[in-house]
Each structure stands twice: as C-alpha cells, then as structure tokens.
Amino acid sequence: MATTIDDKRGDVSRRDFIYIATGAFAALGAAAAIWPLIDQLNPDASALSQASIEVDLAPVQTGQAITVLWRGKPIFIRNRTAEEIEKAKSTPLSELKDPDAQVLGAPSGLPATDENRTKPGKENWLIMVGICTHLGCIPKGQSPGDEKGPYGGWFCPCHGSMYDTSGRIRQGPAPRNMEIPPYAFTGDTKIKIG
Amino acid sequence: MSHASNYEPKTAFTRWLDTRLPIIRFTAGFMAFPTPRNINYLWAFGAILFYFLVVQLYSGIILAMHYAPNSAIAFESIEKLMRDSSYGWLMRYTHMVGASLFFFAVYIHLFRGLYYGSYKAPREVLWMIGVAILVAMIATAFMGYSLVWGQMSFWAVTVITNLFSSLDSIYPGLGTAIVQWVWGGFSVDNPTLNRLFSMHYMVPFVLVGIVALHIWALHVPGSNNPTGIEVRDTEKETLPFHPYFTTKDMFAVAVMALLFAYLVFWVPNYLGDPVNYVPANPLQTPPHIVPEWYFLPFYAILRAIPSKLGGVIAMFAAIFVLFFIPWLDTSRVRSTRYRPIYRWFFWALLFDCLALGYLGSQPPEGNALISARLFTLYYFAHFFLVMPIVGLIETPSPMPETIADDFKHKTHDKSGQVHPMPAE
Numbered sequence: 322m323a324t325t326i327d328d329k330r331g332d333v334s335r336r337d338f339i340y341i342a343t344g345a346f347a348a349l350g351a352a353a354a355i356w357p358l359i360d361q362l363n364p365d366a367s368a369l370s371q372a373s374i375e376v377d378l379a380p381v382q383t384g385q386a387i388t389v390l391w392r393g394k395p396i397f398i399r400n401r402t403a404e405e406i407e408k409a410k411s412t413p414l415s416e417l418k419d420p421d422a423q424v425l426g427a428p429s430g431l432p433a434t435d436e437n438r439t440k441p442g443k444e445n446w447l448i449m450v451g452i453c454t455h456l457g458c459i460p461k462g463q464s465p466g467d468e469k470g471p472y473g474g475w476f477c478p479c480h481g482s483m484y485d486t487s488g489r490i491r492q493g494p495a496p497r498n499m500e501i502p503p504y505a506f507t508g509d510t511k512i513k514i515g
Numbered sequence: 516m517s518h519a520s521n522y523e524p525k526t527a528f529t530r531w532l533d534t535r536l537p538i539i540r541f542t543a544g545f546m547a548f549p550t551p552r553n554i555n556y557l558w559a560f561g562a563i564l565f566y567f568l569v570v571q572l573y574s575g576i577i578l579a580m581h582y583a584p585n586s587a588i589a590f591e592s593i594e595k596l597m598r599d600s601s602y603g604w605l606m607r608y609t610h611m612v613g614a615s616l617f618f619f620a621v622y623i624h625l626f627r628g629l630y631y632g633s634y635k636a637p638r639e640v641l642w643m644i645g646v647a648i649l650v651a652m653i654a655t656a657f658m659g660y661s662l663v664w665g666q667m668s669f670w671a672v673t674v675i676t677n678l679f680s681s682l683d684s685i686y687p688g689l690g691t692a693i694v695q696w697v698w699g700g701f702s703v704d705n706p707t708l709n710r711l712f713s714m715h716y717m718v719p720f721v722l723v724g725i726v727a728l729h730i731w732a733l734h735v736p737g738s739n740n741p742t743g744i745e746v747r748d749t750e751k752e753t754l755p756f757h758p759y760f761t762t763k764d765m766f767a768v769a770v771m772a773l774l775f776a777y778l779v780f781w782v783p784n785y786l787g788d789p790v791n792y793v794p795a796n797p798l799q800t801p802p803h804i805v806p807e808w809y810f811l812p813f814y815a816i817l818r819a820i821p822s823k824l825g826g827v828i829a830m831f832a833a834i835f836v837l838f839f840i841p842w843l844d845t846s847r848v849r850s851t852r853y854r855p856i857y858r859w860f861f862w863a864l865l866f867d868c869l870a871l872g873y874l875g876s877q878p879p880e881g882n883a884l885i886s887a888r889l890f891t892l893y894y895f896a897h898f899f900l901v902m903p904i905v906g907l908i909e910t911p912s913p914m915p916e917t918i919a920d921d922f923k924h925k926t927h928d929k930s931g932q933v934h935p936m937p938a939e
Contacts, residue, residue: 357601357602357605
C-alpha cells in the first residue's frame with residue numbers, strides 16, 4: 322500500500338530521522354503530561370509548612386521532659402540531670418546493642434557515643450524521635466511517674482525494650498537506638514527541629 | 516464484520532495465550548476493522564469522547580485523593596487543593612473543563628447521528644445505548660457539580676431534588692417522603708453530599724461498561740458513512756481502522772486537546788458561574804439559579820411548562836424521546852444529504868436547541884418565557900410530527916448506487932457527472 326522512496330544519506334534515512342524526532346518529542350510530551358499526575362501526590366504546601374517547628378526549651382527544668390509533635394511524630398525532649406549524663410557517657414560502646422548513633426541526616430556508621438547524640442555545649446538536652454524501633458510504640462519515661470526501666474531511660478510497654486539515658490537500646494527486641502532528628506539551637510534555649 | 520484480521524500467533528507464548536485468552540486476536544480484529552473510507556471528521560468524535568472519558572476518570576480519581584466529602588470542609592478542601600497541592604489547580608481545572616468539553620463532544624456526536632441517520636436499522640440498539648450513555652453523563656455531571664458545595668451546587672441540588680415533591684399532586688405525601696429519602700434529612704445537607712460523592716464516583720465506571728456495549732454494538736454492522744449507504748465491497752469501500760482512522764482520530768483528538776489546553780490554561784472559569792465560588796449558604800438563595808451551560812436547554816424546557824409536574828415530565832421527556840427516534844423517523848433514506856425537505860427541519864432543530872440553551876440562562880419571564888414555550892413546542896413537534904410525517908411524504912434526491920460511486924474522483928470533463936473509475 323505504501324510506496325517506499327529510498328532516500329538514504331549514509332545509514333540514516335529522512336524517514337528514520339522523522340520517526341526518531343517524533344518519538345523523542347512524544348516521549349518528552351508524555352513525561353511532561355504525566356509529571357503533574359505524580360507530583361500532586363507529594364506533600365502539599367500546608368504539609369511542607371509543618372516540616373520545621375520551633376520549640377522554646379526555657380520552661381523545661383533539669384530532670385523534666387516534654388514531648389512535641391514534629392512531622393506527625395512524637396519528639397522526646399529531656400533536660401537531663403548530671404547523673405543521667407554521666408551514666409550515658411561512661412557506658413562503653415561494646416555494651417551497646419546498636420553501635421550506630423542513628424542521627425538523621427548524618428552519615429551512617431557514626432559511633433553511638435553520647436557526644437554524637439547531643440549538641441556540643443548542650444549535653445543536658447537529649448532530643449530524639451520517641452518511637453520504639455521495634456514495632457513503633459511510644460516508650461514510657463517522659464512523665465515523672467513513668468516506668469523508666471533498669472537503665473534509667475525509657476521502657477517500652479509493648480514488648481519490653483529498654484533504653485538508657487541517651488535513648489540507646491540496651492535490652493529487648495528493638496534493633497536500633499531511638500533516632501535523633503535534625504535540629505539546631507537558634508538561641509540559648511530555643512531549637513528548630515527539621 | 517468482526518474477525519477481520521488475519522492474526523496468526525507466531526511464537527510459542529502467543530499460541531499458548533491465544534487458546535486461553537485471545538486478547539491479541541481481539542485487539543488485532545479492532546485494528547483491522549473495515550471502516551468506510553468516506554467518513555468525515557464528524558466520525559472522529561467517538562474517539563474524542565473516549566479520550567475525554569479517560570481524562571475525566573484520571574483527573575477525577577486524583578481529585579478524590581484530595582477532596583473531603585463533608586459539608587463542613589468540602590469547599591475548603593477544593594480551595595486547599597487549588598492553592599497548596601502541587602499542580603492541584605491543574606487537576607481541578609482539567610476535570611472542570613473536561614466535563615464541559617465532554618458534553619460539547621457528545622452533542623456534536625449526537626447531532627452527527629441525527630443528520631446521517633446513524634440511528635436507523637440495523638443500528639437502533641447502538642443508538643439507544645448512546646442515549647443511555649447521555650443519561651449517565653447527565654447524572655454524573657450534575658452530581659459532580661454539587662460536590663463543590665458552592666452556592667450554585669447547593670441550590671441546584673435543592674431545586675432539582677425538590678422536583679420530586681411534585682409527585683405530591685399525584686399522591687399526597689409521596690413526593691415529600693421521596694424527597695426526604697433522597698436528602699437523608701429535612702434539607703440538603705451532609706448526608707446528601709456523602710451519597711452524591713459515592714454515586715458520582717460510581718456512575719462513571721458503569722459508564723465505561725455501557726461504552727463497551729456501545730462499541731460492541733457498533734462493530735456488528737460497522738460504522739455508518741455520510742452517504743447512508745451500507746458497505747457493499749469491503750475491498751473498494753473500506754480501509755482498515757489502523758493505521759488510517761487511528762491516525763485520523765489522533766489528529767482530531769489533538770485539535771480538541773488544543774482547545775482543551777486553551778480553556779484550562781487561559782480561561783478555565785469562562786464556562787462556569789462565579790456564584791459557585793461562594794460557599795453554600797442554606798439561608799440565602801442566589802438571585803439567579805442557573806445550571807452549567809450543557810443543561811440549559813433542558814432547564815428552559817422545565818421552566819417553560821406552567822405546571823410544576825408538567826415541567827418535570829417535559830424535561831425528562833425531552834431526553835427520553837431520543838430513545839424512540841429509530842421508530843419515529845419513517846424515512847427510507849438514511850442520510851439527510853439526500854433528504855431535501857428534512858434538511859431544513861434538521862437545522863431548525865439545531866437552532867431550536869441553541870435557542871433553548873440561551874433562554875435557559877435567562878429569567879423565565881416576559882418575551883423570554885413566551886419564546887421558551889414556542890421553542891419547547893417545536894422541540895417535541897420535531898420528534899413527534901416532523902420525523903414521522905416528512906419521512907413519508909418526502910422525495911429523496913438522487914443517491915449514488917454505492918459508496919464507491921460517491922467518493923470516486925469526479926471526472927475532469929467538468930460535466931459534474933460522477934463516472935466510476937477503477938480502484939487504485
């Protein structure tokens with residue numbers, strides 16, 4: 322049905338060029354058309370505005386703890402006593418179940434020393450994602466009357482995971498230390514998380 | 516007309532598949548389907564409609580990921596989508612403009628059927644399935660518009676559902692009971708919105724099924740063509756659907772998509788009513804309650820009849836009369852091309868529908884009301900008087916013997932006479 326005109330200049334004919342050019346243009350057009358369909362599923366502007374929060378730490382006395390909500394997750398903030406800091410620092414790394422510091426945004430393989438899990442000069446402040454790394458329950462230990470477990474940190478009532486005063490897993494089924502979210506001090510007692 | 520392909524599975528896998536689910540054979544049949552060579556671009560609207568159905572389904576499902584069908588936050592959820600979500604405005608405008616163009620295309624498709632007699636035997640069932648599609652589209656569009664929960668959405672639902680209370684004049688209390696049942700309460704409120712959302716999501720999938728039947732029913736006799744004369748010689752008078760009409764349809768879809776893009780990106784709210792950007796207020800009725808443009812002719816008919824029940828019956832009758840056209844039209848000749856008398860009435864009907872459309876947007880009083888009544892009268896007269904009578908008394912103009920005679924090159928001797936020439 323179609324007449325063929327052989328118009329080969331070298332190895333690529335005019336017809337080949339048209340086919341390839343049309344195909345490339347169509348592919349670009351299809352990608353441009355599909356992209357909004359995919360992008361609309363991404364968090365929208367109002368969700369993204371929740372990406373960072375600011376917390377004022379001044380009301381939190383030594384020995385006290387608060388929980389704030391960041392990106393839908395509970396964040397444990399504890400103003401640790403000198404004893405709690407000392408216990409955390411003096412634990413040898415070999416005793417830890419998870420040797421990784423679990424700092425979000427930092428390269429993996431960072432050793433789980435207390436220094437790595439706090440900010441320099443602000444070691445009394447422990448700020449971490451309060452979700453048990455086993456199956457996702459929220460461990461006890463924030464309120465004064467809570468069970469803190471044998472390591473003085475947190476205790477997960479679901480399956481018995483026990484965390485120390487630096488939020489590191491010591492005993493129980495949880496595989497990893499509780500994560501440290503990305504945060505920075507914007508003032509002496511103010512932080513911005515995320 | 517089916518099984519037109521010479522499909523032979525070439526590999527072991529395709530042979531295995533063919534004996535279990537002959538889907539490749541089925542698709543090959545579609546691609547090879549013999550289509551009359553002389554169909555014009557009005558025949559591309561089937562494909563255009565399919566394109567719009569797919570667009571509406573995609574954009575609708577995506578909108579449902581962001582929309583909240585609760586009367587307290589529905590309006591806000593749409594505004595949030597428009598402002599906060601990535602390309603949310605694009606999804607919303609696509610769906611909104613897509614609905615309008617869907618109806619634009621369906622009306623052209625319908626009038627093509629009227630002009631060329633595509634509803635006549637043996638395509639009566641095909642035509643009726645098409646009218647069923649139109650009814651489903653009307654229901655879907657009405658429900659979709661209500662989901663915005665703007666002033667017009669709310670009051671359109673109130674007005675149209677209140678129509679059922681006209682049944683009170685047949686049996687006291689019946690209409691009121693039905694209306695409360697439809698509302699799920701004593702007025703249009705959250706329960707109504709929830710069920711409208713569920714139905715609006717569901718009906719399009721029923722529509723897909725009816726469209727499948729529509730295409731199946733088409734593939735039994737094959738497509739009609741502008742001469743109205745059936746194909747006699749498949750070799751000379753038809754071409755395989757692919758590549759000739761796949762490409763022609765793609766081009767037509769591309770032109771439509773251009774119009775679509777212009778509306779969506781430059782004037783997305785042109786076809787809409789600004790009153791619907793006001794959140795629904797049950798305590799305040801907008802000064803003019805008007806439906807979207809594609810419902811205006813039916814709205815004009817509804818308001819033209821002085822009695823409430825009469826208006827409701829007339830409005831539904833205006834749609835359902837379409838089902839009976841294959842039997843109302845008595846002409847032995849299919850295509851209006853060869854019907855010199857009926858042709859005038861066809862254009863009169865088109866003008867009538869456009870006039871009713873305009874009058875539907877005007878307050879029903881004074882000259883506008885009188886005109887609406889006259890045009891409503893002609894609308895029904897066309898189907899119940901013109902179609903039966905003209906077909907019987909009309910003498911058709913000379914018709915070609917076959918399709919081949921029609922599209923052959925006219926000779927070069929300028930005699931105006933058509934001489935058959937050998938096929939290429």
